[in-house]
Amino acid sequence: xxxxxxxxxxxxxxxxxxxxxxxxxxxxxxxxxxxxxxxxxxxxxxxxxxxxxxxxxxxxxxxxxxxxxxxx
Ligand SMILES: [Zn+2]
Numbered sequence: 001x002x003x004x005x006x007x008x009x010x011x012x013x014x015x016x017x018x019x020x021x022x023x024x025x026x027x028x029x030x031x032x033x034x035x036x037x038x039x040x041x042x043x044x045x046x047x048x049x050x051x052x053x054x055x056x057x058x059x060x061x062x063x064x065x066x067x068x069x070x071x072x
Contacts, residue, residue, distance in 0.1 A: 002014045
């Protein structure tokens with residue numbers, strides 16, 4: 001911080017403002033989105049692989065109606 005006395009008698013304080021930007025890869029967390037995508041994908045595949053086909057059809061049908069997508 002720098003203090004400077006102006007001719008008017010007012011003291012001006014000046015602080016150097018610096019900003020550090022830290023992105024995910026610089027923080028060593030660049031792999032997290034990939035891990036999240038892999039876990040999500042395996043979860044979806046596991047879920048849909050073990051559920052009854054009729055249940056999948058009904059769920060997709062309900063989502064279509066809930067989102068207002070034209071159906072029947
Ligand atoms: Zn429908």
